[in-house]
Amino acid sequence: MRDPYAVLGVTRTASADDIKQAFRRLAKQYHPDVNPGRPDIELKFKEVNGAYSLLSDPDKRARFDRGEIDASGAERPDRSFRRAYAGAGAGRESGSRAGADPFGDDDPFADFFNGARKRYSAGAGSGVKAKGADVSYSVTVPFIEACLGTKRRLTLSTGKTIDINVPAGTRDQTKLRLKGQGLPGLGGAGAGDAIVEIHVDGHPFFTRKDDDIHLDVPVTLQEAVLGAAIKVPTLDGQVAVKVPQAANSGTVLRLKGKGIVNAERKVTGDFYVKLVVMLPEKPDAELAGFIEKWAKTHDYDVRRKLNQPV
Structure with a gap:
């Protein structure tokens, strides 16, 4: 990237x-x-x-x-310390290179790590048992896919490729533990785990609050005054929404059960549509003339409550 x-x-x-x-x-x-x-x-x-x-x-x-x-968002190799297992390295999504040596041929810690590798190799036949190390990975998922659940293909540091399930409702920086998918253990001990951190992209229009989704939807002046049926995007496609007559900016419509499925709580969130009344982008002389004439006999105070003592 x-x-x-x-x-x-x-x-x-x-x-x-x-x-x-x-x-x-x-x-x-x-x-x-x-x-x-x-x-x-x-x-x-x-x-x-x-x-x-x-x-x-x-x-x-x-x-x-x-x-x-x-x-x-993946971890970079630490230049002051390398993993004792050759070729481990932090993994990434399928297609990335794992286990690169940041020092190249000129490694000031070569003697130390070579010794560690020798001890690791010797331990395999000496009766020493030790669980394998965990390995960290990073995966990025689009907002809607994280809300609905999806799959991602991951290439492990061992070269093995697996498909992981990203559960519905996954939040940013959620960590998934894949048992036994880390580095192999010593002396017959079990392998370590793969720790996959999920990064969820932002969305230009949707906002998540707990298991609910919130969306600001612009409506025209005539739709707000007269009422209308409009289509709005949701997590799983467009749905029809009825704008009530005389709707103000800030009016909130609730779409029950159109939010995020929470498997743990066995509930589904809602989808909230907040209406935002928009005037035409270009000044309209006819509209301005009508409002000017209408206002002479239809005055009303929209800031009355702001002027009352608290």
Whole structure:
């Protein structure tokens, strides 16, 4: 993955608001719904999501800036210490290279680690038993797939490829433990585990709160005044929603059971649609004239409560 700052088109000193604004602009530009049948645009959209997922998290951003993690969120090798098992290395998603030696041929710790390897090899036939080490991996999943559940293919440090289940409702930085998929043990002891940290991309429109999803939906002036039937996106596709007559900005409509399935609690969250009344983008002289004439006989105080003593 490219440098997340370059992906979003911001500098390394960009503020959190600058990063958010850049993400929203690019997400709208590259959203698959706006570019149907364009796999290249879909890849660009995923890249933008991944960059925002990293830079919108203060801890991840700081760690990336310090060089502790790479652009995908995976741990970088520690240059002051190497794993005692040759070729282990932090794993990534299928297609990445695991076990690279950051020192190359000039390794100041070669004697120490070579000794460790010799002791490891000798232990296999000396009756010594020790469970194998755990190995960490990182996988990035789009927001909707994390909400609904999905699968990801992972290449282990051993070269083995497996499919992992990402449960519905998985949150960002959730860690999955895969028993026995780490490094082999000594003297017949069990293998270690694979620890897979799931990173969930942000979404340009949906916001998650517990098991519920919240979405701001723009409506026209006529839809708000007269009422209307509109279509809104949800986790599993578009649904029809009825806008009541005389709806104000801030009116919230609840779609029961359209949120996230919580397997542990055996409940399903809801989907909340908040209406935002929008005037035409360009000034409309006819509308302005009508409102001016209408207001002369239909005055009303919308800030009355703000002026009352608390």
